[in-house]
Amino acid sequence: VSFLRNQVVTFPRNRWSVCAEIRWSISANSPAYNKENNPEKALAFFERAYSLNPDDARVLMELDQLYKKLNYPVKTRLEFLAQKQDTVIIRDDLYLENAALYNYSGLYAEALQLIDQRKFHPWEGGEGKASGQYIYALTELAKADIRAKRFTEAIDKLEQAQVYPHNLGEGKLPGAQENDLFYWLGCAYKGLGDEQHAAEYWHKATVGLSEPSAAIFYNDQQPDKIYYQGLAWRELGQPETADKIFTDLVNYGNGHKRDEVRIDYFAVSLPDLLIFDDDLNLRNAIHCEFVAGLGYLGRKAFAEAEIAFNSVFEKDAMHFGARTHLRDLLLLKEKMNLLNVVS
Template identity: 50%
Template sequence: MLYDKKRYQEAIGSWEASVALDDSFATPHRNLALAYYNKNQDHDKALASLQKAFSLNTADARVFYELDQLYKKLGHAAVDRLKAMEEHMELVELRDDLYLEYVTLHNTLDRYEDAMALILKRHFHPWEGGEGKVPTQYVFARVEIAKRLLQENRYEEAVNQLLAAKQYPLNINEGKLTGAQENNIDYYLGCAYEGLDRSEEAETSFLRASEGLDEPTGAMYYNDQPPHMIFYQGAALRRLGRELEARSRFNKLIDYGEKHIFESQSIDYFAVSLPDFLVFDEDLDRRNEIHCHYMMGLGHLGLGERQEAEQHLKQALKLEPHHQGAAQHLELCEASI
């Protein structure tokens, strides 16, 4: 009641008194963790409290999910988070959101085939705040598998993976948004068709990849266009011999990042479908900074300015170690696009 009335310190005092009287009850430890993190910005005490809460009731899948989210926010290594989940697979299986984090960790750790197998064997259910998340990991795994096949000159198999990425399987229970951007898929399809000497299909794919929204935006909601779609527009335009247009796309990414990196951010009161679980408060300015570094990294990468690209992508990863896009494109700094 006190916390609900925004009397946060009084609420914290009451929960601390409860723990002092009897520290074997998990709920006040869990509540203290949220209050310590969100209201006192005391991350160490938040972590200790949530770990204590879970230790008192290791059958609570929700608290385990919250604990993993806290590990994620505090920058714990993906391999350590995965190990913790594997020790509690019975809980992972109980919740779609927790299971999806398990899938995401496999993708983050470059275990794309395992991630795909995990997605395909589960029947997902829609949940508030989960919009777009399962398809994102599905497409990510398909595209990364295809990229490996391209490196091995297995072009026909790459085409099959990329075409499959355009079709969401029924078990994920989520359809494709109208106007969904697939520039990355079409770009790599063009590369695969080139490898097969199917020049007309390659050109058609590069043309599709070159189209779409070309103005960068923020990353507040799940249906905001990811900036790498503009990057792949530029990459496709380059393959089509339209270098000036390609450079325009890359420069737009850099210009947006430079202009908006220090802007203060806020959530619209009527916002829906926020991209993350909001038990723990999000630092929106920090998220914006990460997003802008990611954009600038992509822009410099497209322009062939590898040192600047690495600098921005590494900064994005320093601020958000689990940023899949930054890690994915940092690898491209070592290769040609």
């Protein structure tokens, strides 16, 4: 096998030999990336495999995951999959990744439509994925409603995001962390002038663990949930509590970037498909940059937050948290500039 990997192999052109060549290319790819740490070689093998049978949904999914691993721009991947829709629809994981690309690109209504019209089935590494994209689309649409002062419509969407429809193929975990939904519900009710309901939802948004940690598994406490706790405390007139939360986020992010990360062998599923070996230390560094960015954003240290989020993008072009909160940061700066002009 090691000899064959260094040779140009020509197969007779019939159906079975094409299948053999595809599988040979894939089997050669795994050592190229996972063992030899040679992404260029891995990419060449995978693109060769895909060219032999563009209708193979598994190969397309794995090729796209390699593009993602190599930090290809989201726009490039979305345009690539847009040309392969007949194949994309074959697999849940590939279909959902396509919807996620729409979500990440700000096409929330289109992403939600894609999710709504499919019945998903559970798969290893897919826990929380379909529901996550469903919630993300509804939340971002609700935030747009709040900015446009369509507060009732925003409330409807945020309430909808708390109920998982059957087509997602998974139920809500007990104790699901919904601090962001409750925070934005408070903002929507405040927009309606309903201070009582606003305060009720902001109080709900403060509930949960407030100590940041390494979020390795899909059900771990996510740092943005802590960030929304801080925002809620600020709205409730407790800026000291909010500032402590934001400072803790900054300190954790800056203090743990170089941690050596290991995971237990017997553990719940990791949050991503693991076709290719993952660098847990790199993932931790990205996570810490994001955590620090959230803390800076909460403290309204916009320049530092922007630097942190952009640092995340250099390593992960499809980091939803950094993308979302950088967009929020820019909108907040724009709003503050307008207020300064008016005053």
